[in-house]
Amino acid sequence: MSDIKLIVLGSPGAGKSALIVRFLTGRYISEYASNSECVYTKQMNVDGRLTGLEIYDPCSQKLSMSKELSRADGFLIVYDISRRSSFVFAKTIICSLREANVRMCRRDTEAGLFLIGNKQDLCHMREVPQEEAQKVALEHRCHYYELSAAEQCQEVNDMFTTIVRNIILQNKIK
Numbered sequence: 001m002s003d004i005k006l007i008v009l010g011s012p013g014a015g016k017s018a019l020i021v022r023f024l025t026g027r028y029i030s031e032y033a034s035n036s037e038c039v040y041t042k043q044m045n046v047d048g049r050l051t052g053l054e055i056y057d058p059c060s061q062k063l064s065m066s067k068e069l070s071r072a073d074g075f076l077i078v079y080d081i082s083r084r085s086s087f088v089f090a091k092t093i094i095c096s097l098r099e100a101n102v103r104m105c106r107r108d109t110e111a112g113l114f115l116i117g118n119k120q121d122l123c124h125m126r127e128v129p130q131e132e133a134q135k136v137a138l139e140h141r142c143h144y145y146e147l148s149a150a151e152q153c154q155e156v157n158d159m160f161t162t163i164v165r166n167i168i169l170q171n172k173i174k
């Protein structure tokens, strides 16, 4: 099986890079300077099977990179629970992706959408109730997670593992 390709989208500052770096290195880097597109690779063990993973961090809000879009197995759409505007933007992304009905070239199945509320450690400044995000996820057939790249290393790992497992299963069924 070829590598699984994930694309991470969302408002600038939502914590996309922090989540990716946390997953890849186990560390939280609070200032992650990156203005260019990045592709990260990782081999991971999912249920005893070695799986290659490619994570694409576009570092740009344009959804026009159609080549990348069509090659994705899954989209991680990240917002900041303490910033409503980032949630509104996440909804716009989800709608665009659903409208585009993005399909993977290689497998002809619909790519998985994963809505991720980051910065749960800032819940005292919460602007997006969990129930509201859950509802949006349900409406648009997204998987939904809420966590903190800053404080929850294990949860971030578990989430990526669950996402990859999900994609593997989905590809098998079709």
Ligand code: GDP
Residues within 6 Å of the ligand: 010, 011, 012, 013, 014, 015, 016, 017, 018, 019, 029, 030, 031, 032, 118, 119, 120, 121, 122, 147, 148, 149, 150, 151
């Ligand atoms: P990106 O633009 O979406 O890639 O966002 P970054 O990963 O660069 O993060 C933007 C800012 O949010 C940085 O200052 C991070 O330190 C901060 N940040 C990222 N994740 C968290 C988190 O889980 N909790 C808190 N409190 N801050 C976070």
Ligand code: MG
Residues within 6 Å of the ligand: 016, 017, 018, 034, 059
């Ligand atoms: Mg970034």
